[in-house]
Amino acid sequence: MPQKVRIALDAMGGDHGPSVVVPGAEISLTRHPDSEFILYGDRAKIDPLLAAHPRLQASAKLVHTDVAVRMEDKPSQALRNGRWKSSMWLAIDAVKKGEADVAISAGNTGALMAMAKFNLRTMAGISRPAIAALWPTTRGESIVLDLGASIGADADHLVDLAVMGSAMARVLFDLDRPTVGLLNVGVEEVKGLEPVREAGKILREGQFAHLDYFGFVEGDDIGKGTVDVVVTEGFSGNIALKAAEGTARQFADYLKAAMMRTWRSRLGYLLARPAFHMLREKLDPRKSNGGVFVGLNGVVIKSHGGTDPEGYAAAIDMGYDMVRYGLLGKISETLHRHADATAQSKALGGAAS
Numbered sequence: 001m002p003q004k005v006r007i008a009l010d011a012m013g014g015d016h017g018p019s020v021v022v023p024g025a026e027i028s029l030t031r032h033p034d035s036e037f038i039l040y041g042d043r044a045k046i047d048p049l050l051a052a053h054p055r056l057q058a059s060a061k062l063v064h065t066d067v068a069v070r071m072e073d074k075p076s077q078a079l080r081n082g083r084w085k086s087s088m089w090l091a092i093d094a095v096k097k098g099e100a101d102v103a104i105s106a107g108n109t110g111a112l113m114a115m116a117k118f119n120l121r122t123m124a125g126i127s128r129p130a131i132a133a134l135w136p137t138t139r140g141e142s143i144v145l146d147l148g149a150s151i152g153a154d155a156d157h158l159v160d161l162a163v164m165g166s167a168m169a170r171v172l173f174d175l176d177r178p179t180v181g182l183l184n185v186g187v188e189e190v191k192g193l194e195p196v197r198e199a200g201k202i203l204r205e206g207q208f209a210h211l212d213y214f215g216f217v218e219g220d221d222i223g224k225g226t227v228d229v230v231v232t233e234g235f236s237g238n239i240a241l242k243a244a245e246g247t248a249r250q251f252a253d254y255l256k257a258a259m260m261r262t263w264r265s266r267l268g269y270l271l272a273r274p275a276f277h278m279l280r281e282k283l284d285p286r287k288s289n290g291g292v293f294v295g296l297n298g299v300v301i302k303s304h305g306g307t308d309p310e311g312y313a314a315a316i317d318m319g320y321d322m323v324r325y326g327l328l329g330k331i332s333e334t335l336h337r338h339a340d341a342t343a344q345s346k347a348l349g350g351a352a353s
Contacts (some may be wrong), residue, residue: 004036005323007316008091008100011041012068013107014305014312016041020106022049022314025058031313035059038100040087042066065090069111071305079113079118088112089242092119095298104290106303106312113149113293113302120298123328125335129295130161130234131302133241134318137225143169143178144222144230147291148238158182158199158231159206160335164294165229166211167330172321177210178228181217183236192216194240199231210334245275290315292322294331299323 011021018041025037039046039058039185056179067086069078082089088107094100096119105112113129122129145165146153150328153161153230162180169178182200184192189200196216203213212226219240222230232240293300299322303315 004034005032005102005320006038006100006101007307008038008094009040009316009321010088010091010103010105010107011039011046012087013105013112014303014307015106016306017068017072018046018049020307020309020312022046022053022056023309025060025316026053027309028316028320029056029059031317033318033322037061038063038091038092038094040065040094041068063090067236071108073108073111073330074159075108075110075114075295078108079114082111082115083118089115089119092298092300095300096120101309101323102299102301104301104303104315104319106305106307106315108178108305109148112300116293116296116298116300120296120300122295123332123335126160126164126295127157129293130164131237131291132165132294133291134172135222135230135244137223141173142222142225142228142230143172144232144237144240146232146234146237147241148234149293149331151233153233155195155198155202158195158233159202160295161231162199162203162211162229163208163334164212166208167229167334168226168292168294168327169283170210170330171325171327173228175228177212179212179214180229180231181214181221183222183230183232183240184216184218187218189216202220209337210330226261231275231288243254290318290325292318292327297328310319 009021009025011018014020029035039060039062043062043064046062050060065085065087067082069082069086069088078195088105088111091103091105092115095103117129128150130146131149132143133147134141135144143165145161166178166180169175182196200216217226217230222240289304289307291302293302299319301315301319303312
């Protein structure tokens with residue numbers, strides 16, 4: 001385990017670039033003083049910001065590049081124009097070269113995934129990486145994946161997601177056997193698409209030492225926190241995420257309008273202000289900012305592009321935790337156990353026949 005957690009930052013990524021990345025790193029450094037940073041980006045834009053944060057400046061190195069991936073670039077464009085030289089590529093490459101333990105970017109999601117997969121490659125036994133993130137629930141938090149790394153999934157990929165999500169839950173929630181559910185249109189075993197039903201059968205009958213398969217879960221189970229890990233393919237996962245974010249904003253707007261409607265409602269708001277403050281804290285999307293690209297030979301974190309410094313700090317915090325508590329090792333261990341159990345099951349089945 002590294003004495004220092006070395007964090008590579010794509011300082012030019014996102015809607016606001018260094019103006020959010022630098023103060024976000026400063027916030028995270030106050031929480032994790034055993035961090036050190038490598039910032040990749042335009043020196044002329046970053047140096048003045050670092051000068052305003054002397055503590056961060058003392059724990060950071062700046063590598064200049066004037067090439068940045070644009071938010072509107074297609075993944076193919078980003079690879080063609082930014083490979084070897086963009087701030088995004090260099091941050092990922094630092095992980096590959098062992099110069100950093102984690103790379104973090106608020107840049108273009110498709111470009112980041114393409115560059116990370118191209119440079120770091122997927123782990124043995126994993127066909128496609130996924131985006132996993134924390135989801136606030138009435139019980140605390142759950143992990144949901146895939147949130148949009150790829151569209152569609154066969155049964156084997158869904159099982160891979162369950163394995164990787166359970167490893168992440170072991171890191172973040174300190175659980176020996178996290179509960180895992182497959183997102184479906186109903187909880188009955190006969191419902192849903194064939195790959196989902198087949199994945200459910202594999203998980204139900206398999207020997208998984210580090211996860212406890214719960215069964216199928218529905219959309220409302222995500223917010224309830226019915227399971228520690230919710231598994232779905234990227235198309236439905238991304239829709240669920242955007243729908244939840246939109247509903248939270250809609251609810252907040254409705255509540256604000258209702259509270260300001262009459263003098264009595266304003267008075268009620270003043271009397272209930274502590275409760276509303278607690279609700280606002282619970283719904284604050286910045287606290288759960290940061291998606292982990294799981295299934296790669298390295299840790300990469302995707303921050304929301306439009307986040308503020310506090311939200312970016314949360315993404316850095318997640319990256320710190322993934323490194324400090326050995327995400328890659330736990331995923332690799334779980335994958336090996338799953339492969340061994342699958343091979344043993346097939347051998348026993350062959351012997352029986």
